[in-house]
Amino acid sequence: EAQVTQNPRYLITVTGKKLTVTCSQNMNHEYMSWYRQDPGLGLRQIYYSMNVEVTDKGDVPEGYKVSRKEKRNFPLILESPSPNQTSLYFCASSLGGPLTDTQYFGPGTRLTVL
């Protein structure tokens, strides 16, 4: 089954404790992206990757890091989480960019930073 998986689905942590949210897709997609969803703001792009070892900033990259060492994986790293990073996070992938093919979204990771 074609899918994008994220782990964990729910996470409660404390300020400053490094964490990683994993994202994996099994569709051999080149393009992957991270979004955060906040009330009243919709989805905002954090980082995206056009291919292995190619990443770039989205609209709200501050406080986040990503890496793309393999095509299927695109982890999101919060080196020193802060309460303003409490949000719902979605990973997405598509064959080309988000317009050349349908973006498939993961189920989301709800992060709470205390």
Place this chain on the structure above:
Amino acid sequence: DQQVKQNSPSLSVQEGRISILNCDYTNSMFDYFLWYKKYPAEGPTFLISISSIKDKNEDGRFTVFLNKSAKHLSLHIVPSQPGDSAVYFCAASVSGSARQLTFGSGTQLTVLP
């Protein structure tokens, strides 16, 4: 400053009637528009899209209308079904930019049986 706006946070419609969800944008460079649907505890799923060279695109019960002069698009669902109850996000992009979709804040549609 939000470049894509969905001014109605929620909409309730009776089953079988038409649902109209609206979206406004401010960036005149946007030339490709998409609608995504999101159920609770799931990621958004692509619903329908439209290029700025068209003013209408239809897919089954779903039709998207684009009014470029007004910088406005709408999603019509006819007839509405209870399974359509979800949050609907409008998104826009400059087609030459592979990287980015700009999303609206979403509209919660509730279809009442």
